[in-house]
Amino acid sequence: MNSGRDDNSVLAVAQRRRMTAVAASALLFSVALAGCAPVEPEVSVPAASPSPAAPDSSSSTPIPTPEPLIIPGCDTLLPLSDAKNLFSPDTEIFTEDDIIPPLTDDVPEFADAASNATIAKHCIWGLPRSDGGFNLAVADITEADSAALSTALSESGFVGATEGGLTTLARTADNSLSVGSELHYLAGDLWIYVNATSADLAVDVADRGLEAMRTANPTRTY
Structure with a gap:
């Protein structure tokens, strides 16, 4: 009398297996396509130049030191x-x-x-x-x-x-x-x-x- 529940279990397993098979086929197919596709030459991308460092606004401008006084003879x-x-x-x-x-x-x-x-x-x-x-x-x-x-x-x-x-x-x-x-x-x-x-x-x-x-x-x- 449990056939309905068993069918459901079998169906579920079958569905999982089909899904697994389909996924495996799709994977094999994609691998095959990849093997047949022409290989495109690699294009080197130049590295981006580093941005110039922004001036440190926190650094203070040094105060000029006055020249020593000169007293002639x-x-x-x-x-x-x-x-x-x-x-x-x-x-x-x-x-x-x-x-x-x-x-x-x-x-x-x-x-x-x-x-x-x-x-x-x-x-x-x-x-x-x-x-x-x-x-x-x-x-x-x-x-x-x-x-x-x-x-x-x-x-x-x-x-x-x-x-x-x-x-x-x-x-x-x-x-x-x-x-x-x-x-x-x-x-x-x-x-x-x-x-x-x-x-x-x-x-x-x-x-x-x-x-x-x-x-x-x-x-x-x-």
Whole structure:
């Protein structure tokens, strides 16, 4: 009485076998076709060129380092011929040092800036067998020393003004014996100091020193 169920089982097995046979035939047929088909030549495909690496936007542009300050010799800062024209035909150069001595007593920041200077030049011109003369000092100082010196000079009676990045501080002392004029130029890391017998002479010497520094350091904007 189970013939119906058995038939179904047999049918199922038969169907599976037919499906297997058909699949096997199809496989053999496809293999035969593949054997008979002409072989096409292989075509080489060139490898794709790697894409150029994108620039790393996270990398920061290096900050250019300023060139070291160049301070020429005294004869370049103020040629002897100019010193003679400005002061006296008998003018001679007495001193050319690479350090600046403490030339003033009432402004301690002067000595601090001079002793901390990276490079410096101190020149003295004058008349033989005479007390008459003048000096020029040029130095490379830090911004902190420049600011401290500027403040101290202003508090000590120097009259100042700033124009085009150049700070000028001047003081003239007039006593019964002589007239002395002091002049400072401050611009960035540059410090120029002149002590002369008159205000006009101090300005002339400082201006020539500044112009010589501009020529020796063309990348600076003094």
